[in-house]
Amino acid sequence: MLYGQPNELYELALKTHERHSKQHGYEMHVLRRGITGGYWNKLAFLLKLVIQELEKPESERTDWIMYTDASTLLLNHLLPLHIFLPPSSPEFAHIHFLSSRSPTGTLNADVFFLHIDPWTVKFLIRAMAVPMIDQQVQLGHAMDATAMALVLNETEFRGAAMYQPAGWYHGVQTREGFSGHAGDLLVSLPAELMGERWRFLREWVERLGREGGRYGVSLRETNYPALIATFWERVRRARGVLRDAEEFAERERGDVNEELKRAIGRLKDAIVWMPESEDVLGEAEEACRRGMKAPPTMR
Structure with missing residues (x-):
């Protein structure tokens, strides 16, 4: 403008x-x-x-x-x-x-x-x-x-x-x-x-x-190709973990533990807001993996 x-x-x-x-x-x-x-x-x-x-x-x-x-x-x-x-x-x-x-x-x-x-x-x-x-x-x-x-x-x-x-x-x-x-x-x-x-x-x-x-x-003389490839591969990996966690939650339905619910939300946010951070994404992915192993929430 x-x-x-x-x-x-x-x-x-x-x-x-x-x-x-x-x-x-x-x-x-x-x-x-x-x-x-x-x-x-x-x-x-x-x-x-x-x-x-x-x-x-x-x-x-x-x-x-x-x-x-x-x-x-x-x-x-x-x-x-x-x-x-x-x-x-x-x-x-x-x-x-x-x-x-x-x-x-x-x-x-x-x-x-x-x-x-x-x-x-x-x-x-x-x-x-x-x-x-x-x-x-x-x-x-x-x-x-x-x-x-x-x-x-x-x-x-x-x-x-x-x-x-x-x-x-x-x-x-x-x-x-x-x-x-x-x-x-x-x-x-x-x-x-x-x-x-x-x-x-x-x-x-x-x-x-x-x-x-x-x-x-x-x-080809810049760092862009390597940085961009790494970025999208990181996002692809995180989305794969998110997909696994959401499918697990769908299968378990009412027996999903609260830890996994929170972890899924955390990973969704990390993919949108902090995809450039290996640490943030990695921690959110690991939280989802732990959530899929945790026992169901008792009601």
């Missing part, structure tokens, strides 16, 4: 995305005029794009949309975006939302992926409706991010989301420096920088003009 008062720095940042899109043959859509009030603009714009794709024959649709704020710069134009998407397998067909979380655990809503699917239509509509359905909810200054996070935590939606490592496509510029390194996909300049955002944005634009080549690292 880029509308309102002209901003040279945002326009220059946008050109980094344009170059990347042209190189890989991606369509690029930029909201140049506000649709409605500020909070709803992002979600309404994305809803329009998703519906437009769903209107097409399935063979002609885009599969996923990647959203980025205007305060991001595409650093590595050699990286294709499909590497971050779920593997083409039925066991991952339920995933419709990909993003990452900040160090404090909040949703990074300035860079995320949406699957072209009816689920996404319902999700965006629900997120837009949050302040109307619950007028007491406090959305704070990042209203869209808070609303999206609240909806993604609802039972109907949470299982279709997955939070990936922030370093993959959400390098952040802080006052202390850049959280990533050469070869990373992009850099985000968060609102927390306040007035310093413009200084950092100009520095990045000038840096890319001088030495942009050093950030353009081919996929």
Whole structure:
């Protein structure tokens, strides 16, 4: 989105995305005029794009949309975006939302992926409706991010989301420096920088003009292939344990112990919220295995 008062720095940042899109043959859509009030603009714009794709024959649709704020710069134009998407397998067909979380655990809503699917239509509509359905909810200054996070935590939606490592496509510029390194996909300049955002944005634009080549690292020369393969294999393993535990619980029905019930919920949460953590997933998997061996709960 880029509308309102002209901003040279945002326009220059946008050109980094344009170059990347042209190189890989991606369509690029930029909201140049506000649709409605500020909070709803992002979600309404994305809803329009998703519906437009769903209107097409399935063979002609885009599969996923990647959203980025205007305060991001595409650093590595050699990286294709499909590497971050779920593997083409039925066991991952339920995933419709990909993003990452900040160090404090909040949703990074300035860079995320949406699957072209009816689920996404319902999700965006629900997120837009949050302040109307619950007028007491406090959305704070990042209203869209808070609303999206609240909806993604609802039972109907949470299982279709997955939070990936922030370093993959959400390098952040802080006052202390850049959280990533050469070869990373992009850099985000968060609102927390306040007035310093413009200084950092100009520095990045000038840096890319001088030495942009050093950030353009081919996929095979990065750590992405190994990291991504390990990530999805970890998720696949965890989902296998979850499937075994749920099937065990279904067979046992009324005799399922409370330990297993809690362990299943814990593993479901770990797969969505912390799939990058081998320790968190491993502990949740082991809890399910223990639960399947534990005696039934006495009633």
